[in-house]
Amino acid sequence: MQKGEVLTENAVVDLLGVLAYGELTAFDRLAEDARMAPTTAGRAALATMAAAEMGHFGLLCNRLIELGADPEKAMSPFAAPIDAFHDGTRPSTWLEGLVKAYVGDGLAADFYREVSNFLDDSTRALVLSVLADTGHACFAVREVRAAIRADPAIGGRLALWARRLVGEALTQSQRVIAERDQLAELLINGTGDLAGVSELLNRITSAHTVRMSQLGLSS
């Protein structure tokens, strides 16, 4: 099983690498969104959440170094698809930014949580800790619901925006999986077979529907 073990270790480096680059871009995105905040309090709230992402980023880099990997190299295969996702879904309003963070991060976190089940205990604990919500979810739900209450037409536009986010996320995820054999293997071996992968996707889709209704949006 030597080959299998090497594959798993490569897959773990890949997983920590994609998570780390995701945290770095989450920082950027929250920092940008903070500048769109209608109040100084909102701006401070988002900047504080951005700062928390860098705490997670540090934990992931430390673990990569422990595993003998170079964080910069581990992140590099994922820079292009993650940047492409963000470039293709640049929010033009404060509310679009909040929906993107809530819906996009929620989807990503659900996916990583599923994958963490296939990892050793200490890596799983690390992955779950960096996925812990930094307070953004509650904040986004409160702001978006208040905005829709004030102007119900906003709900329809934001629902369309959320659908575009999901489409773009799927496109970029498929691109990553197609290029990284070890990640695809981890996914199929972990869930058992393709039917297992399909159940995993169903669980993620259900959780997404729940999140959309929490925001007051139809999915």
Add this chain to the structure above:
Amino acid sequence: MQKGEVLTENAVVDLLGVLAYGELTAFDRLAEDARMAPTTAGRAALATMAAAEMGHFGLLCNRLIELGADPEKAMSPFAAPIDAFHDGTRPSTWLEGLVKAYVGDGLAADFYREVSNFLDDSTRALVLSVLADTGHACFAVREVRAAIRADPAIGGRLALWARRLVGEALTQSQRVIAERDQLAELLINGTGDLAGVSELLNRITSAHTVRMSQLGLSS
């Protein structure tokens, strides 16, 4: 001395307010500069420093709340001059951003350290802790010196840039002092008289000259 005490407490709220808004904009600026970084490692280094500023911001807001002040209100008088400083000195390159952070934050930190001598022990300890360098100074010196070694002409341009920063910082500081009587009073009472203020400015100028030569720039 009732009047004097009230004045001092207002001056403390002012001082914490200007520091807090300064940290929030430092976060923004470092987050923006991070995007200009030539490498992912440089980007991560700056984003981590930005995150540390939000830690300081949180400490300042907590103290303002302890003092019965509203952080948003305490910051608001300083938003316009600090934003004007940043709008007037927007770096167009990665190196200009580093020089701005090193020279500008250095000047501001020296000024706040001087003022902290006039405060009660616990406020002074807080102010000194939020002024602690977040690792940016060493990083900036290393990058700027390496760039000048590679192309000495850069040194002249960056020295001019630093002079522009100092000019704009003085303009905006004078604007703040002119508008906030209690801060001006704290400064004059703290140093003893106008001669004391002049000595304070001399100390700050000397420290600035030392920083410029550390960067390899003439001041």
